[in-house]
Amino acid sequence: MTRTEAESADTPTRVAVSTVIFGLRHLPGSDATCVVLPLVRRTRDPHEGQWALPGGWLGERENLEVAASRTLAETTALAPSYLEQLYAFGDVDRSPTRVVSIVYWALVREDEMSSSQEGAQENVAWFTATELPELAFDHRLIVDYALWRLRNKVGYSRIAHGLLADEFTLAELREVYEAILGRRLDPANFRRQVENSGTLIPTDRFRTGSHRPARLYRYNQDVELAERGPLEVR
Amino acid sequence: MTRTEAESADTPTRVAVSTVIFGLRHLPGSDATCVVLPLVRRTRDPHEGQWALPGGWLGERENLEVAASRTLAETTALAPSYLEQLYAFGDVDRSPTRVVSIVYWALVREDEMSSSQEGAQENVAWFTATELPELAFDHRLIVDYALWRLRNKVGYSRIAHGLLADEFTLAELREVYEAILGRRLDPANFRRQVENSGTLIPTDRFRTGSHRPARLYRYNQDVELAERGPLEVR
Structure with missing residues (x-):
């Protein structure tokens, strides 16, 4: 990832929201269940063609949680019953332009997942959390942190x-x-x-x-x- | 707090960082100890004259945690040994212009507090957490949330x-x-x-x-x- 002085001087910090949504899936032909999450294939640069978390830009007159729900619905058609702020990721070099991402995480039940799958959103696919493809930006770190939070939280x-x-x-x-x-x-x-x-x-x-x-x-x-x-x- | 259409259309979303720093103080003439935190008196609008959390704008080439440390040092001369991200506050109406605040929280030991107090930063004062003055913006909600996190975290x-x-x-x-x-x-x-x-x-x-x-x-x-x-x- 390269960045010129001119580019970043022209672009102010922008705020995005992303959401990590976890569901469960029974593996066919086994009695094992695994954690799965939906990813969206990027259709433009940076990282065109790579998989990323569902998300988008914060609207000017939109609260953070509303933006998380909206961008999630737009990209995956999911409307999870539980949504919680995870963390704000804002390292200078996480994107070619300066982007602070407020990340939410959510859980979906199996019946909520299938409605999304029937909708067959373009460029959306569900992946097993332990077998993820290469992710755009710092989204792999974000998913790892969300998984850690999920494992911790299930205990208490x-x-x-x-x-x-x-x-x-x-x-x-x-x-x-x-x-x-x-x-x-x-x-x-x-x-x-x-x-x-x-x-x-x-x-x-x-x-x-x-x-x-x-x-x-x-x-x-x-x-x-x-x-x-x-x-x-x- | 009022806001005109024109104002907010002109001002893009800006990112700020603030820090809630907790210390302990022995109450004179008693064996009780209480949680205290430093606040900064605002010297300009909005909320001029009111008390607010130490903080400032995120620098263009500055990671979030670095910005939290820098603004904390600039306003209070404190350099706490423990700093952790608390939450991102971004409600549309929390400030006359659109500001998303990434809030950190920190603990300081008594010896770290006194160096700040001797430095006698202008417009900085320590308050007992249970006896706060009126705070600017949504900073009272932020302090309440930080206190709740502190109480929870001390348990585990x-x-x-x-x-x-x-x-x-x-x-x-x-x-x-x-x-x-x-x-x-x-x-x-x-x-x-x-x-x-x-x-x-x-x-x-x-x-x-x-x-x-x-x-x-x-x-x-x-x-x-x-x-x-x-x-x-x-």
Whole structure:
């Protein structure tokens, strides 16, 4: 990436927003689930042809979170139920012109993902988080940071709910944790920990199918999805 | 605060950085310690005469964290040992012109504070976090959010170290927690929890004085001050 003195003197700092959206996908022909995210193929320079996070410029009269939602909808047709600011990336050399990117991250449930996939947005594809192509700009660092935040947060919040339907079995909840943490968890230990946490409410319903019936649970709505402190009330 | 159509059409979005710096102060004539922070009195519009967070504009060829350190030094002469990005504030109406502020937060030890106080920076004063004056812009929301982050983080990281000398007694460490959390902690319980955490290393030295000698501890350097994940290696 090269930059001339003239170029950067002419271009003031611009503010962009980007969003890292995580979903889960069951791998066909296996019982493994993995974390996936949508990327957009760039159709212009810089980095034409490379994959990048969905995003765009901050509108003059647009709040940051609104801009994140708008650019996400425009590029991927996704409208995730949970959106949180991740970090502002602003290194001088992250782009040929000076761009400060305010990055959000979001989770989508499987039903929200498929509506986007049916829409078949041009230049959008879902990738497994552990098998990403080369990414434009510093987007690989951004994805790595978002994954780290996701793994951390799943330990101390009920954020896994953002990836599940309203009612779920303990096995389904465990699969979410396993996919995020990238390792298997002991089913009996997991059940004990979750039951002791007070975050789940058992329902009277059961999932039936090829396995023996499994009780459906839902999250206790009195516990915050993820505490955001004073920013909650904005 | 009013804004005309013409004004905002003329002014593109600008990027600023601000820093919330927390220190501790022993209240004279009491054994209580409280969280304090420095504010700068604005010498120009908007909000002339009101108190605001130290900060300034992002330089064209300046990384975000560098800008935070520079503007902090220029306004308060402080150079804290710990600086972390807090949040980007960018609501359309937070300032008469469009300003996105990338906010950092920092901790200073008592010895770092006093060098600033002796320097007697003009228009800078330290305030108790629970007794703030009216603040300019949305800086009150920013301080509230930073305080919330501080209280949260003290629970799961060794961030209290940023407010202590290299060696300290358990009573001194407890005072830091009490000041941040805003409540008294049971000394015996506190000692047990800290000793079980594995984050402290006892030294052979003792604090002597008017009380009976108290052992000095230091933090285990193998435990991160606060995990920052992939951003650590930048």
